[in-house]
Amino acid sequence: MTPDPELVARIVARRAEVEDRIRDVGGVPGPDGVTILAVTKTHPPAVAAAAVAAGLVDLGENYAAELADKAPRVSGARWHFIGQLQTNKVRLVAPVVDVVQSVDRSSLVRELAKRRPGAVVFVQVDLAGVVGRGGVAPDGALALADECHAAGLVVDGVMGVAPIGDEAVAGAAFAGLRRLADRLGVRHCSMGMSDDLELAVREGSTMIRVGTALFGARR
Numbered sequence: 001m002t003p004d005p006e007l008v009a010r011i012v013a014r015r016a017e018v019e020d021r022i023r024d025v026g027g028v029p030g031p032d033g034v035t036i037l038a039v040t041k042t043h044p045p046a047v048a049a050a051a052v053a054a055g056l057v058d059l060g061e062n063y064a065a066e067l068a069d070k071a072p073r074v075s076g077a078r079w080h081f082i083g084q085l086q087t088n089k090v091r092l093v094a095p096v097v098d099v100v101q102s103v104d105r106s107s108l109v110r111e112l113a114k115r116r117p118g119a120v121v122f123v124q125v126d127l128a129g130v131v132g133r134g135g136v137a138p139d140g141a142l143a144l145a146d147e148c149h150a151a152g153l154v155v156d157g158v159m160g161v162a163p164i165g166d167e168a169v170a171g172a173a174f175a176g177l178r179r180l181a182d183r184l185g186v187r188h189c190s191m192g193m194s195d196d197l198e199l200a201v202r203e204g205s206t207m208i209r210v211g212t213a214l215f216g217a218r219r
Contacts, residue, residue: 001045015055027202039209039211051077060081064081067097078098080097103122103123120154145184155186157187160173175204
């Protein structure tokens with residue numbers, strides 16, 4: 001798929017704006033600082049291909065069927081699954097995913113180990129206590145990481161979504177996730193999105209999940 005040059009140029013400009021926001025709070029954009037994970041969910045493969053051409057090779061998807069359909073059509077991407085993953089949908093993402101950021105329960109660990117031995121995963125932590133959002137309780141994250149290791153999975157990070165509320169509440173949640181990443185000794189702390197990336201970077205995020213700021217409103 002040949003990317004549209006005009007679309008690539010727009011994404012390059014928006015990427016620069018996101019990088020400026022990172023720098024404004026003392027962060028360093030890039031693989032040794034803060035990685036921008038471009039969230040391409042609901043956008044067509046052409047947008048994902050343009051993102052890769054714009055230098056955003058880490059792409060995030062929330063839906064198993066969409067990832068399974070999109071990934072083979074886009075070259076050069078490193079695909080992250082960031083949505084809630086049902087165990088019966090692991091078979092769809094296993095052949096194409098590079099990182100599963102939403103590992104939050106034992107049944108998912110077992111299914112990933114069966115379908116994708118040695119898979120790279122992040123432990124998703126529930127920072128808000130919101131039913132349906134996904135994530136293991138903070139006090140269960142270490143045990144779940146141990147289960148991942150025992151199953152042969154590679155735990156490379158933690159991931160969380162800030163609770164809805166004032167900045168102090170969100171900042172405390174991000175700080176707690178950063179401390180957990182340090183306790184686990186993992187490389188990545190995936191937190192922060194288009195609306196709260198500055199706060200996340202200040203609290204130690206190494207990966208922000210950005211969609212709207214790069215691609216505009218979702219379909």
